[in-house]
Amino acid sequence: MGTANQQPIVLFHYPGSLWAVKIRAYFALRGIPYHECIQPDVMPRPDLAALNIHYRRIPVLAIGRDIYFDTVLMLEKLEQLIPGNTLGARDPTQQALEKMLEKWVENAVIESVVGSLPSTFMENEQMVKDRRQFWVTDISIEGQEKRRPQSLANMRTHFNILEKLLSDDRHWVLSTDNPGLADIHVAFALDWIFGIPEALPERFVSDEFPKTFDYLKRYNRAIATANNQCLKLESLAGADAAKLITESDFVEPEGDVEHDPTFLQKRQKVALSRSDESDSSRSVNRDLGTLLALTPQEVVIATEVTSTTPEIRLHAPRWGFAVESVA
Ligand SMILES: N[C@@H](CCC(=O)N[C@@H](CS)C(=O)NCC(=O)O)C(=O)O
Structure with a gap:
């Protein structure tokens, strides 16, 4: 068995993936170098199939010969397996709050974020056909137009909570000096939707939720700076990624x-x-x-x-x- 520090890290993802953005923000803030193996944004994904992986979500993370599904587990493992400048809370109460924030975003905020996407997103027929395979909600231009007003109303509820949390002028959600894991949980999806033209109505956040708006700008700057400073490793073709992984050791x-x-x-x-x-x-x-x-x-x-x-x-x-x- 090797240690995670000595084994290659390979992230299978595609650039528009919201969840890949989350894990990449974590890598950037910690300065952890990793290889990317870029995947198509619809099925099939022959590079993963060649590793006999049938899980269809992105990202997928390999650390050595251990493969991790879902960012929840990826982040927990990166915190445990790569010691040093970890980003998670140390105090048990703060750790519990951090987890609650992660679940709040996963179970409440994400649905509103996706529901706020402009219906033009559903004009991509290939993507719509592909996602219908596993989405349980109505995925169509009409379906999106129907759910968008309620999603925007729900976004307002979420921003209201954040605005209260930030009302004491803290810079980061758990009052840390620098952005931590809790900030990645809270901000990654909101930052992502800010970057999508015409998703949120103009001045929607800046006028009604100024502290949240400033917080999200701060988060965006911190990630951009970290990304610029992060050592970039070579992007791998599927066959090279598979070879690297299968020739590595387990890390656990x-x-x-x-x-x-x-x-x-x-x-x-x-x-x-x-x-x-x-x-x-x-x-x-x-x-x-x-x-x-x-x-x-x-x-x-x-x-x-x-x-x-x-x-x-x-x-x-x-x-x-x-x-x-x-x-
Ligand atoms: N909770 C999962 C969600 C992953 C997920 O749903 N990813 C989206 C992309 S952002 C996806 O895989 N969509 C279907 C696809 O790309 O095939 C995680 O944290 O990794």
Whole structure:
């Protein structure tokens, strides 16, 4: 086993991905160098398929031969595995608040952010066809026009909360001297929607929520500066990324299956899928492998890339994913 500091980091993403923006902001603020492997913004994604990965969301992160799904787990792992200038809170109360902010954004704010996109976004027929495969909401120009007013109203509710939080003139949400993990959780999606022309009505935020507006400008500047200073590694073609990953070491021990409400056992054959996708999507975009670890936080399975390549390990957060026994 190697340490995360010594093993290559590869981020599979595409430039317009909102969630990739989040993880890239984290890398930039910490100055962690990583390789990118740029993916198409619609399926299929042959580079991931070549690694026998069927999870269809972006980003996907490899640290050595360990592969992580979902930014929730990626950020937790980067905090644990790469010590030094970590960005997360140290105090348990602040850590709990940080997690609550992450969940607030995931479960409330993101829906309003996506719902605020101009309906012209739905003119991209290829994207619409692709996303219909797993989205549960109506994805069409008419559907977007219908939900946009309510989403903008909801955005106002979210901004109202932030404006209160920032009312004591703190620079960062947990009153730190520099932007921390909590700021990435809170600001990444709002910063992203600010950058999309005609998403938010003009002066919507600056007039009604001046402290939030200043905060988001501060966040944008901090990330831009960090991005400029960050060491850029070579962008990899899929075959090179796969070679680098499969020739690397694992960065974590294989872990244990703890007593679990599912009663799944170590080395059982399982299927891993997101629980927020449609049944048809979950039947295709699922990964089959051998269960190695199951804890309240995480599920880890071992999968084969090819019969002659060493196995890789897929890690997913427990929350938001289903792990089921397969014959
Ligand atoms: N909660 C996930 C969300 C990932 C996600 O939904 N990503 C979008 C792109 S921003 C996606 O994969 N969309 C479908 C696709 O690109 O195929 C995470 O934190 O990684």
